[in-house]
Amino acid sequence: MRPALLAPALAALSTGALAAEEAAPAGWAEVSAIFTARCVMCHSELAGASKGLRLDDYAAALAGGERGAVLIPGAPARSELMLRLRGTHQPRMPFLGRPLPDAEIALIEGWIAAGLPEFPRHEEAGLPP
Incomplete structure (x- = not known):
């Protein structure tokens, strides 16, 4: 390959790898961190699991x-959790708190869309992050 073409080719490859990594869906650890901060005060075993x-x-x-x-x-779009987080179905959740930021809702939505993976894709494949 000509040296003049090498740098743009490497830049394109690295950008594609970063975009793929950024697009990888969250796993339970990331989603659970949001639930722990905003939901488990009502929806946990210790809290009596509101509505089970x-x-x-x-x-x-x-x-x-x-x-x-x-x-x-x-x-x-059919998951009751998302409908409650977005306020499409009432009561909006979290019931006693501020609505989740759009970025957190998007992360949960991406996790559901990806099929609710317990682990991020790179961990499922046994690859380093």
Whole structure:
């Protein structure tokens, strides 16, 4: 390859790798951090799991609550959790707090759209982050 073309080619490759890494969906650890900060004061085993919904444990979150599943893998627009976080269904969640920032809602939405992965894609494949 000609030296004049090498730098642009390397830049394009590295930019593509960064974009793919940034686009990788969150895993449970990232989503759980949001739930811990904003949801588990009501939706945890210790708090009595309001409406039977626990968001303090991966398996419990997937199981849902008294009214069934709140997370539909691959379908954030049909997931009750997203409808409550966005205020489309009432009561909006968190019930007693400020609405989540758009960035946190987007992270949760991306996680649901990706199929609710427990671990980020690079960890599932056994690759370093």
